[in-house]
Amino acid sequence: MSGDWIPLxxxxxxxxxxxxxxxxxxxxxxxxxxxxxxxxxxxxNHDWASIPYGMALPNQKMYVLDA
Structure with missing residues (x-):
């Protein structure tokens, strides 16, 4: 699945x-x-608002720049 928001x-x-x-x-x-x-x-987890966005694929990085 791919998208900004995936329902639980x-x-x-x-x-x-x-x-x-x-x-x-x-x-x-x-x-x-x-x-x-x-x-x-x-x-x-039914406490989630949606399915988590995830983590970086191998050989890629993500940076959180602000809140």
Whole structure:
């Protein structure tokens, strides 16, 4: 899955279609049409507002510049 906001119920809906699938959240710079971050969705914490944005893919870095 790729996008700015992934609802919490979507991974479970996808698993109903195929319980063996690996659900991944992917994102990156839209202007470059590339993925630079990922998050494997094993479990969903219902305290979350959405699926976490993720962490940097191998050989890439992310910088948090402000709050």
């Amino acid at each position: 119920n979507l991974p479970a809906q996808m698993k109903l279609l195929n319980p063996e699938m690996v659900v991944m959240s992917l994102g990156g710079a839209t202007e470059g049409s590339i993925w630079s971050i990922w998050y494997e969705v094993d479990q969903v």
